[in-house]
Structure formats: C-alpha cells, structure tokens
Amino acid sequence: MNYEEQKRKLLEEREQLITSLNELGYALAQKKDWVVRIENDEEEHMDSLDDAEMTEELERDIATLNVIEQRYQEVENALTRIESGTYGICKICGKKIEKERLNANPSATTCEKHMSKRPPD
Ligand SMILES: [Zn+2]
DSSP: OOOOHHHHHHHHHHHHHHHHHHHHHEEEEGGEEEEEOOOOHHHHHHSSSHHHHHHHHHHHHHHHHHHHHHHHHHHHHHHHHHHOTTTTOOOOOOOOOOOHHHHHTTTOOSSSGGGSSSSSO
C-alpha cells in the first residue's frame, strides 16, 4: 500500500510540532527531548510573582511541553515505521489499520477495534 499521503501529513505535523516545541523550550541532543526554557526577561518578570504563581506557570508550561513532545514522538515513530515498512499495522492484532483511520490520524498505531486500548491522555 502507498502511504505517501500519510507521510506528507506527518511531515507537515512534525514541522508544526517542532515550531511549538521551540517556542516553549529548547531542543536537547538531536531534538529527542525538550525542556522548558526560562528566558532572561521572563526571569525578571517572575521575580515579581510569588513562588506559587511561578511554580504554577512553570508546571503548566512543562505539562504543555510534555503533551506536544509525546505527540512529536508519535509522529516521529510513524515516520520511522513508514521508512522501515511496518507502517499501518495494528500493534495489538497485527492486522492492517483501516485507511480511513490512518487518514484521520496518520500516527495511529492500532486498528479501529483496538484504538480504545490506548489510555486517554
Ligand atoms: Zn487491532
């Protein structure tokens, strides 16, 4: 099966995710991990906040970063599977994932029957 359309979507989404990640944090070695960045002007700003507010803001950034990073990993893994020829196979039953499902979510790792097995984010 030809997955050029899925690959195009995945590459597009990866670009967007990298942009978001770079806005929130900075890339560690080989863009495999991101950490929240506190910029100099933000640090000054944070001096005027009490500790609770600062922690809350930082925790929110870290949470957002983690969600985007997780998504980025999914996209990255899907692209790797396309390259290795294992893309579009349900990781639970080993059957082909429905084309419609891949169109809706190109980084899907399970078929429609098994998609509920994934814990909610
Ligand atoms: Zn399945």
